[in-house]
Amino acid sequence: MNTVTRPRILVVGAGFAGVECVRRLERKLSPDEADVTLVTPFAYQLYLPLLPQVASGVLTPQSIAVSLRRSKKYRTRIIPGGAIGVDLKSKVCVIRTITDQIVNEPYDYIVLAPGSITRTFDIPGLTEHAFGMKTLAEAAYVRDHVISQLDLADASQDPAERASRLQFVVVGGGYAGTETAACLQRLTHAAVKRYPRLDPGLIKWHLIDIAPKLMPELGEKLGSSAQEILRRRGIEISLGVSIAKAGPEEVTFTDGRVIPTRTLIWTAGVVASPLIATLGAETVKGRLVVAPEMNLPGDDGVFALGDSAAVPDLAKGDDSAMCPPTAQHALRQGKHVADNVIATLRGQARKPYVHKDLGLVVDLGGTDAVSKPLGIELRGLPAQAVARGYHWSALRTNVAKTRVMTNWLLNAVAGDDFVRTGFQARKAARLKDFEYTDAYLTPEQVRAHVEGTARQE
Numbered sequence: 001m002n003t004v005t006r007p008r009i010l011v012v013g014a015g016f017a018g019v020e021c022v023r024r025l026e027r028k029l030s031p032d033e034a035d036v037t038l039v040t041p042f043a044y045q046l047y048l049p050l051l052p053q054v055a056s057g058v059l060t061p062q063s064i065a066v067s068l069r070r071s072k073k074y075r076t077r078i079i080p081g082g083a084i085g086v087d088l089k090s091k092v093c094v095i096r097t098i099t100d101q102i103v104n105e106p107y108d109y110i111v112l113a114p115g116s117i118t119r120t121f122d123i124p125g126l127t128e129h130a131f132g133m134k135t136l137a138e139a140a141y142v143r144d145h146v147i148s149q150l151d152l153a154d155a156s157q158d159p160a161e162r163a164s165r166l167q168f169v170v171v172g173g174g175y176a177g178t179e180t181a182a183c184l185q186r187l188t189h190a191a192v193k194r195y196p197r198l199d200p201g202l203i204k205w206h207l208i209d210i211a212p213k214l215m216p217e218l219g220e221k222l223g224s225s226a227q228e229i230l231r232r233r234g235i236e237i238s239l240g241v242s243i244a245k246a247g248p249e250e251v252t253f254t255d256g257r258v259i260p261t262r263t264l265i266w267t268a269g270v271v272a273s274p275l276i277a278t279l280g281a282e283t284v285k286g287r288l289v290v291a292p293e294m295n296l297p298g299d300d301g302v303f304a305l306g307d308s309a310a311v312p313d314l315a316k317g318d319d320s321a322m323c324p325p326t327a328q329h330a331l332r333q334g335k336h337v338a339d340n341v342i343a344t345l346r347g348q349a350r351k352p353y354v355h356k357d358l359g360l361v362v363d364l365g366g367t368d369a370v371s372k373p374l375g376i377e378l379r380g381l382p383a384q385a386v387a388r389g390y391h392w393s394a395l396r397t398n399v400a401k402t403r404v405m406t407n408w409l410l411n412a413v414a415g416d417d418f419v420r421t422g423f424q425a426r427k428a429a430r431l432k433d434f435e436y437t438d439a440y441l442t443p444e445q446v447r448a449h450v451e452g453t454a455r456q457e
Contacts, residue, residue: 007034007345010093010107011076012083012275014040014068015048016327017306018113019396020334021341022076028342036076037105039083041098043068046136047400049327050391052176054139056183056365057418058411061140063403066396079105083114084439085278085446088302092450096439104453109301109341112288113334114273116307116325117435118266125246127432130171130266133180138434142265144420146184147191149262151420153202154195164260166202169251171243172267173209175362178226180267181207182364185235191418206259208238209268217360222370225379229368242268266431270325272308280443284310284322292352294337300344305333315356327394328358361387 009025011018018038025036047064054061068078081097093105118132131145132138146168153165168188170181185205192200207214207230214227214237227237243264244252250260272286281296282289287310289297294311296302305311307325311333323329332355340350359373361383369384370377378386388408395401441449 006032007108008106009034009036009109009111009341009345010039010105011036011111011113012039012093013113013115013273013306014038014042014045015113015115015306016045016330017115017334017337018111019045019068020331021111021113021305021338024335024338025341026075028338029345031075034109034345037079037107038068038076039079039081039093039095039105040068041080041082042136043078043080045396047391047395048134049175050404051133051136051139052179052183053363053365054136055133055142055146055180056187057143057416058183058365059404059407061136063400063407064395065136066400070397070399079103082436082439083275085441085443085449086110086112086275087446087450088279088281088296088299089447090450090454091301094441094446094449102449104450107301109344110303111337111341112275112302112304112308113306113330114275114308116270116272117274117437118431119269119271120266120431121268123243123245126243126266128430129246129248130264130431132431132434133176133265133267134270135434140421141429141434142184143187144422146188146263147418147420150188150191150195150198150418154197160260162198163202164249165262166198167204167206167259167261168263168265169206169208169259169261170265170267171208172269173207173211173214173237173239174267174269175215175360177207177209177265177267178215178230179363179365180265181205181235182230182233182368184265185230185233186365187416187418189233190416194418205235206238207235208241208243208253210240210242210254212239214239215362218362218370218372219377222372222377222379226362226364226370229364229370270307274437274440276304276308278441278443278446287322293340293350294333294353295340295344295350303337303341305337306330309333311353314352314354323353323355324357326357329355331394361390363387363391 044065050064053059081095084096085094149165153162156162242254244254276288288304292312311323313321313323336353361371369387371383371386
């Protein structure tokens with residue numbers, strides 16, 4: 001009896017790029033044309049730009065975690081786990097499930113959208129004592145931690161301990177770091193009014209970055225406006241400065257200052273997922289080199305996009321320019337890769353990816369924001385309207401839009417609440433505990449595992 005096997009399309013990662021790719025594949029492919037599988041540890045798409053608002057309690061965690069299973073038409077098979085290696089020769093992806101089982105998933109076409117991880121450096125104590133802001137769990141955990149510092153400072157009889165618990169350090173002057181510092185500073189500023197034993201003057205927020213400017217992509221004027229807003233709120237900004245070492249109760253800056261603190265939040269950039277290194281293919285700054293059509297040069301069955309791919313930015317007219325790792329590009333690349341996978345499947349020509357950046361938005365909480373839509377510089381309420389309007393419209397489902405809008409309205413009317421939700425466990429969790437960066441295999445381990453499994457079968 002003849003058995004007809006449908007082509008197998010494997011998508012790795014459920015971020016902006018991966019989910020947009022899967023959704024478009026479902027819409028444009030008939031069920032008998034291909035089987036689609038998605039590898040992700042969580043069956044939701046995280047709207048990453050709004051994480052600082054989850055950390056500050058403006059939004060609930062559920063509101064920015066968009067379920068992948070809401071659609072009744074959804075036919076993609078989900079493997080709950082993370083890809084830890086890819087054998088291009090055997091066309092096998094090695095996956096570690098959420099129960100730590102190692103499984104092999106064969107494919108005919110693979111779309112690599114594993115995203116990025118927090119970039120760290122060899123700084124003593126950093127991974128042991130710093131928090132990140134890259135996952136939903138981290139945002140919820142940081143919120144609990146910050147509120148617990150107020151609780152513990154209020155209960156403490158030791159002036160030195162109280163002072164250290166009320167100082168907070170955020171490293172990274174990009175969008176994530178700036179918005180995190182801005183949103184959490186607003187939280188502590190509002191919360192301290194409920195702690196009559198605490199001196200509001202003891203609460204100090206530090207935002208530091210090794211770069212000479214805050215968010216240089218915004219331009220000189222808007223960048224200066226953002227700095228002025230933060231400084232007016234009392235956030236101390238130090239540029240040209242980083243961390244020399246980190247401890248459980250203090251942080252040493254590279255300019256020699258020692259800041260007593262129990263809270264170090266590290267948002268100093270991202271790097272491509274370690275999965276890319278398992279391929280043994282050419283990379284640029286850790287990102288997989290791909291053609292303008294986003295396929296691996298010389299391999300029509302491998303596509304990569306998003307934060308982990310060095311996608312040529314043809315809109316800039318510069319041969320060396322790469323698309324920045326932004327949600328705006330990832331969303332459009334996801335749809336474009338799906339079209340190119342379908343074109344390859346049907347023997348049609350693939351098209352290069354071209355997209356001109358539409359602008360930038362930075363939500364600093366309350367009525368404070370700076371935005372640059374289509375090159376137009378905005379500040380204050382107009383900028384806030386553009387920033388929140390952009391984020392709201394980018395949410396994929398009406399349920400998510402309703403939840404986010406309801407949260408914003410409730411926060412505007414009722415203000416903040418200062419409840420710890422229980423994520424704060426007795427055992428502290430830090431940067432190294434959330435992203436599982438030690439789970440990946442080397443290219444040699446991937447090959448040995450695939451060959452060993454094949455012999456057993």
